[in-house]
Amino acid sequence: MHKLLTTIAFAVGFAGAAFAEGVPIKFTLDWKIQGVHGWFYLAKEKGYFAAEGLDVTIDQGEGSAATVSRIMSGAYDAGFGDMNAIIQNAATNPDEAPVMVYQIYNQPPFAVLTKTGGPVESLASLEGLKVGAPPGSASTKLFPALASAAGFDAEKVELVSVKSNLQEQMLVQDQVSASLVFNVTSYLNILGIGMDPDKDFTWYPYGASGLDIYSNGVMVSPKLLEENPEAVQGLVNAIAKAMADVLANPQEGIDVITATEPLSDGELEMKRLQFALDNLIFSDESKANGIGAVDTERLTRSISTIQGLYDLPDAPAAEAVFDASFLPPMEMRSF
Amino acid sequence: MSPRQQKLASAALIVGVFVFWELFCLAAGISELILPRPSRIIEAFLQFAPAIAPHAWQTLYTTLVGFFFGVLIGLSLGVLIGSSKLAYDTCYPLLVGISSIPKVAVVPIFVLWFGAGTVPAILTAMIICIFPIVVNVSTGIATVEPELEDVMRSLKASKLEILWNVGLPRSLPYFFAALKVAITLSFVGSVIAETVASNKGVGNMMLIASSQFNVPLVFSGLMVLAVMGISLYAIFAFLERRMTGWATRKNIA
Numbered sequence: 001m002h003k004l005l006t007t008i009a010f011a012v013g014f015a016g017a018a019f020a021e022g023v024p025i026k027f028t029l030d031w032k033i034q035g036v037h038g039w040f041y042l043a044k045e046k047g048y049f050a051a052e053g054l055d056v057t058i059d060q061g062e063g064s065a066a067t068v069s070r071i072m073s074g075a076y077d078a079g080f081g082d083m084n085a086i087i088q089n090a091a092t093n094p095d096e097a098p099v100m101v102y103q104i105y106n107q108p109p110f111a112v113l114t115k116t117g118g119p120v121e122s123l124a125s126l127e128g129l130k131v132g133a134p135p136g137s138a139s140t141k142l143f144p145a146l147a148s149a150a151g152f153d154a155e156k157v158e159l160v161s162v163k164s165n166l167q168e169q170m171l172v173q174d175q176v177s178a179s180l181v182f183n184v185t186s187y188l189n190i191l192g193i194g195m196d197p198d199k200d201f202t203w204y205p206y207g208a209s210g211l212d213i214y215s216n217g218v219m220v221s222p223k224l225l226e227e228n229p230e231a232v233q234g235l236v237n238a239i240a241k242a243m244a245d246v247l248a249n250p251q252e253g254i255d256v257i258t259a260t261e262p263l264s265d266g267e268l269e270m271k272r273l274q275f276a277l278d279n280l281i282f283s284d285e286s287k288a289n290g291i292g293a294v295d296t297e298r299l300t301r302s303i304s305t306i307q308g309l310y311d312l313p314d315a316p317a318a319e320a321v322f323d324a325s326f327l328p329p330m331e332m333r334s335f
Numbered sequence: 336m337s338p339r340q341q342k343l344a345s346a347a348l349i350v351g352v353f354v355f356w357e358l359f360c361l362a363a364g365i366s367e368l369i370l371p372r373p374s375r376i377i378e379a380f381l382q383f384a385p386a387i388a389p390h391a392w393q394t395l396y397t398t399l400v401g402f403f404f405g406v407l408i409g410l411s412l413g414v415l416i417g418s419s420k421l422a423y424d425t426c427y428p429l430l431v432g433i434s435s436i437p438k439v440a441v442v443p444i445f446v447l448w449f450g451a452g453t454v455p456a457i458l459t460a461m462i463i464c465i466f467p468i469v470v471n472v473s474t475g476i477a478t479v480e481p482e483l484e485d486v487m488r489s490l491k492a493s494k495l496e497i498l499w500n501v502g503l504p505r506s507l508p509y510f511f512a513a514l515k516v517a518i519t520l521s522f523v524g525s526v527i528a529e530t531v532a533s534n535k536g537v538g539n540m541m542l543i544a545s546s547q548f549n550v551p552l553v554f555s556g557l558m559v560l561a562v563m564g565i566s567l568y569a570i571f572a573f574l575e576r577r578m579t580g581w582a583t584r585k586n587i588a
Contacts, residue, residue, distance in 0.1 A: 017573045026450055032543050033534075059451040060534050073447035193368070238503035262386035263540060286466070 022055035023231045025224075028071070028079035030064035030216055033261050035269030036184070038253025040080065043242035045256050052234025064216050066137070071098045077224045078235060080104070083214040083321065084138065085307045090316035098219040100322045101234050102292040104243075105215035105280040110139040111183045112146075113167070119177050123204055128158040132176035136163040139180040142211060145309050149210035160235045168193060186276050188268065193201075205279075213302035214294060215280065218333040225323065236326045240292065240333060247335055250274065282335065290333030294322050371551040376558060390540040391559050394525050397453055397536065398567075401460025402521040404515070409465040415577025417506065418498055423473065427506035434466035438524055442531040451532035454527045463524035464517035473515035477505025508582040511575035518567045526560060 029037055043049050049056040059076070061067055067081025068089055083100055090097040112122040119129060119318055123146075133140040139283075140159070147154035167179040168189050179186075183203065190197040204242055206213075218239055220232050246253035248274055258266045285295055299318040308314045327333065353373045359365075360372040367375060380387065412430075416423045438459050443457035479502050487497045529538025539557050544552035576583075 031548060032539070034546070058534075060539070061451075062446075062532050066443075070447065070450075073446055075450040110389075172570065261543060263383060263543055263547075263549075263552065265549065268547050334388070 013179070019104050022053050023048060023228060023234075024164065025049075025054050025056045025078055025231065025235060026076045027056050027235075028067050028076045028081075029058065029061040030067055030082070031062070031081050032060050033257060033264065035254055035257055035264075035273035036272075037080070038074070038250075038257050038273065039097070039239055039242040039246050041256045042245060042253055043238040045259075046242065046245070048238035048241050051233070052231075052238050052325075054231060054238070058087065062190050067219070068098055071219065071221045071317055072096050074221070074223075078220040078232075079253075080216055081219055082138070082216055084302070084306050085220060086321050087303050087316060088099045088310055088312065091310075091312035091314055094316060094320065096222065097316075097321070098221055099320070100214075100219045100294075101225075101227055101326045102239060103214055103217035103230060103294045103322065104291065105217060105276075106283045106286040106291070107205070107207045107280050108142075108211065108213050108215045109182045109184055110142060110146075110206040110211075111179050111181055111186070112206075113171060113183075113186055114178045114202050114204070115171060116200055116202050120202070123150045123209060124152045126159075126178060127152055129177040130158045130160050130175075131161040131234065132167050132170050132179040132279050133159040134180070135161045137164060137182075139182060139206075141309065142206060142213075143180055145305050146206050146209060146211045156230065163166070165189075182273060183279060184276055188272055191268075191271065210331050211305065212298055213305060214299065217292075233326050236292070237328050237332075240328045243291065244332055246273075247277075250277075287335070290330045292327050292333050293324065294318075326331050367513045367550060368550050371554055375450075376554040377470035379549070380555035380558060383552060383555070383570075387537075387540065387555070387559060390535055390537050390556075391563065392546045393453075393535040394456075394522070394529065394537045394560070395563060397456035398460050398521045398525045400520075400565075401457040401524060402518055403463055404457070405461040405464035405517060405521065406468060408461070409513075409517070410472055410510070411467030412465070413469045413506075413510075414476060414498070414503070415566045416469060417473030418494075418502060423477065428471060430466060433462070438463050438527055439531065445528070447534040452534055455532060456528035456536065459528040460524035462522040464521045467516045467520065468513045471509040476502045479505050505512030508575075508579045511571070511579050515568055515575065518571055519564050520531070521554050522560065522564050522567070 006148035012194055027040070029040070033041075044056055044058060061070070061079070061081070064080075065085040066087040067076075067079040071078045071081075072089065073078055079098075081098075083103065086100055098212070112120075112123065112126070120126060143157075144154045145160070145328065147157070160176055162176070162179075164182075164185070168186060169179055170176050171179050172193070172195070183205065187197045190201060195201075218236065220235070225232055250270065253273060254266050254270050257269055258264045281291060285298070286293070289295065296318050298323060303315050303318060303321070306312070357372050357374060360370060372380075411428070416426050431484065440458055441462070442455055445458050449455060449458075476498070484497055484503075485499050486502060490501070527539040529536035530542055533539045537560055540555045543554040544550075544556065
């Protein structure tokens with residue numbers, strides 16, 4: 001009975017893929033559909049994937065680290081997820097860990113959020129204060145590394161466990177003096193509670209304080225990379241092309257999101273996209289090397305940071321976690 | 336109380352709860368981000384109804400398919416376990432163990448096996464509703480009066496004939512009672528799976544709405560779920576009365 005049921009479940013799940021044309025690629029996002037996913041949906045909508053001979057199915061995700069486990073399980077061929085989770089897995093399961101091929105978020109989204117005019121004047125003044133930190137969040141896990149990069153003592157900071165959706169509220173009510181946040185989420189949350197994220201709050205990005213690790217990008221399974229490198233090239237080309245479209249006309253990226261999910265709030269998603277572009281994607285490095293590329297020296301440095309943080313047995317080589325050979329020509333990746 | 340008065344009373348209670356809710360929010364000046372008023376929820380529902388519809392269909396679809404397979408498996412397991420002492424003792428601990436697992440923890444595993452979307456939702460709806468059906472059906476069959484079985488045996492009936500003619504009809508009231516519980520549980524299962532991993536469905540819709548601070552829309556999602564749950568419950572309650580009315584005492588005082 002169970003066997004029959006599994007068969008039926010498989011049939012239901014894959015019937016769609018079997019009849020479609022082109023190489024089927026199952027692609028997972030890092031979270032629910034948002035303004036920052038415009039280029040993926042646009043590449044599908046405008047037929048860029050089809051033109052590369054790909055039949056891409058885009059599924060919504062449950063976290064940027066979960067993208068890595070979804071691909072490692074074989075349920076997905078590619079996805080948008082976290083570089084640091086790749087590094088972690090490449091150290092323990094080098095043969096199964098996905099490989100990053102297009103590094104979209106050049107800067108880490110982690111930040112220390114404080115109230116303007118509050119007791120925090122610099123990261124060093126966090127010592128002796130209460131700081132809200134969601135347990136299990138990457139911003140909390142990376143906090144000791146931030147402390148040693150910024151030159152203060154993490155032991156002297158009192159971390160309070162809070163749920164991530166309460167962080168801004170607790171800061172506003174002075175229950176904590178600072179919060180360890182994801183800047184994209186937090187920025188929008190502050191707008192949502194009707195405050196000005198730029199005037200009322202001061203942000204200390206981890207990246208600016210010396211913890212310059214990479215963040216989310218397009219990754220593929222080692223299986224796809226080995227068996228069908230043309231498909232990987234096609235995938236990267238189509239996404240880069242759609243991204244250039246969105247950079248030229250951001251509204252196009254938002255329109256495809258509101259068309260896919262009519263419940264999306266176009267105005268809010270536009271703010272989210274703009275914030276991500278300014279703070280995560282555009283940087284001096286991505287200006288010089290183009291979107292999608294990494295700086296090998298910086299990547300090697302962040303690998304050793306991750307290794308120290310999680311006590312990994314050995315450090316994977318930069319080439320093992322990032323494959324630069326699929327990057328499209330520079331003019332497709334400049335801004 | 337006449338049946339009519341009774342119906343009026345329960346309708347009045349529902350209306351009363353909503354009126355109190357509305358007035359309380361108004362009087363206490365509660366922010367819409369914390370608890371929106373019912374009138375705002377209905378307004379959001381009407382405003383977004385065309386966009387909510389595909390999500391509601393998806394949830395209904397995964398719930399019903401999962402429920403169908405759950406009933407199929409639950410009924411067969413229940414018959415098997417109920418008609419054999421050995422099977423009962425062997426399978427029960429395993430079943431209890433499986434049903435004690437929080438289904439929220441199972442969904443990510445299904446996603447790793449089948450990918451996000453429809454399949455995990457169907458499977459979650461299925462496994463969550465098997466247990467109450469198994470328990471009820473097996474109890475119904477295991478508690479058939481020994482006298483009835485003796486009569487059948489003295490008439491040279493085989494084990495299968497006893498099951499078919501006495502055991503199964505005897506367990507029907509239990510079975511239909513279990514269906515009412517199982518259908519609402521299936522809803523819970525589908526929505527749990529949708530909030531964890533899916534592209535569509537009411538659970539997914541509520542997450543999208545809450546990431547946009549559209550709290551009235553989150554609550555209209557809850558309202559849609561409640562209405563769908565009540566409707567399906569009513570259908571199965573009706574079926575129960577039609578099919579096993581013979582087993583209920585008339586005019587329960």
